[in-house]
Amino acid sequence: MIQTFQQELPHGITLSCRATGTPGAPVLVFLHGFPEAAFVWDELLEHFAQPEHGGFRCIAPNLRGFERSSAPVEVSAYRAKPLLQDLEALILAVTADGPSPGQLVALVAHDWGGALAWGLAAQRPALMQRLVIVNAPHPATFQRELAHSHQQQAASAYMNFLARPDAAALLAENDFARLWPFFTNMAADSGPVAWLDDAMRDRYRAVWHQGLAGPCAYYAASPLRPPSADDPGAAAVQVPREKATVTTPTLVIWGLGDTALPEALLDGLEDFVKDLRIERVPRATHWLVHEQPARVAGLIADFLVN
Numbered sequence: 692m693i694q695t696f697q698q699e700l701p702h703g704i705t706l707s708c709r710a711t712g713t714p715g716a717p718v719l720v721f722l723h724g725f726p727e728a729a730f731v732w733d734e735l736l737e738h739f740a741q742p743e744h745g746g747f748r749c750i751a752p753n754l755r756g757f758e759r760s761s762a763p764v765e766v767s768a769y770r771a772k773p774l775l776q777d778l779e780a781l782i783l784a785v786t787a788d789g790p791s792p793g794q795l796v797a798l799v800a801h802d803w804g805g806a807l808a809w810g811l812a813a814q815r816p817a818l819m820q821r822l823v824i825v826n827a828p829h830p831a832t833f834q835r836e837l838a839h840s841h842q843q844q845a846a847s848a849y850m851n852f853l854a855r856p857d858a859a860a861l862l863a864e865n866d867f868a869r870l871w872p873f874f875t876n877m878a879a880d881s882g883p884v885a886w887l888d889d890a891m892r893d894r895y896r897a898v899w900h901q902g903l904a905g906p907c908a909y910y911a912a913s914p915l916r917p918p919s920a921d922d923p924g925a926a927a928v929q930v931p932r933e934k935a936t937v938t939t940p941t942l943v944i945w946g947l948g949d950t951a952l953p954e955a956l957l958d959g960l961e962d963f964v965k966d967l968r969i970e971r972v973p974r975a976t977h978w979l980v981h982e983q984p985a986r987v988a989g990l991i992a993d994f995l996v997n
């Protein structure tokens with residue numbers, strides 16, 4: 692059964708978390724993306740908490756700014772440094788009574804959660820034994836493609852909209868009319884999206900009604916976005932190799948139908964990730980966790996033991 696709790700962190704931020712499994716067991720942490728929330732991981736939390744699938748303590752926080760987590764108003768509060776501070780403090784707290792204090796069995800992350808996980812693995816590798824990334828580009832390959840690939844620039848044009856100061860208000864209009872296409876526009880036949888039924892839409896509405904300013908601030912705070920007429924964006928960014936190299940064993944799961952993040956983002960990834968396994972999933976989009984949760988769970992389970 693999924694339980695919820697508020698994890699207070701030493702630096703004054705509180706993260707609303709979802710969890711299952713026995714406290715004190717080895718820990719898996721799952722990080723969501725935009726425009727999602729921690730609940731998207733519920734099926735995987737329950738799966739990996741079962742004794743036959745590892746008996747892990749499974750925790751999914753709502754990131755800063757999302758759902759009922761702390762939501763500072765300053766855009767600067769959503770830069771990488773404070774966001775990574777949240778994650779490090781959370782990991783230290785939730786592993787304190789486990790067999791490996793201060794270290795997860797694995798960090799599993801998607802989209803913006805994945806962007807943060809890449810940074811945490813590069814800068815604080817001792818916090819995790821393994822890293823699992825689901826459709827989230829490594830900062831170095833993302834910077835390269837945003838700066839030089841017209842395809843990626845077009846695919847990521849929405850990022851410049853989300854960075855606007857009025858983006859949250861515009862997204863909330865007309866029952867979030869601008870948000871639903873984030874999900875529906877990736878359908879292969881542009882028809883109904885099977886997983887996005889009325890019950891799931893209500894779950895998303897409940898999260899979005901709690902505020903979109905924090906989620907949009909991630910885009911306003913990040914320099915990794917397509918160049919525009921008045922902003923060089925990613926073209927002006929350099930990603931230092933020493934801050935981007937990941938030594939933690941890493942599994943990357945990639946839905947090949949992701950129109951926002953083309954497969955080219957995987958090219959050259961081995962230059963930055965020393966122990967890398969890539970699993971490409973056909974007939975899956977950016978929303979792979981919703982579309983094929985059993986497939987994602989199976990790939991993670993195999994990675995944890997092999």
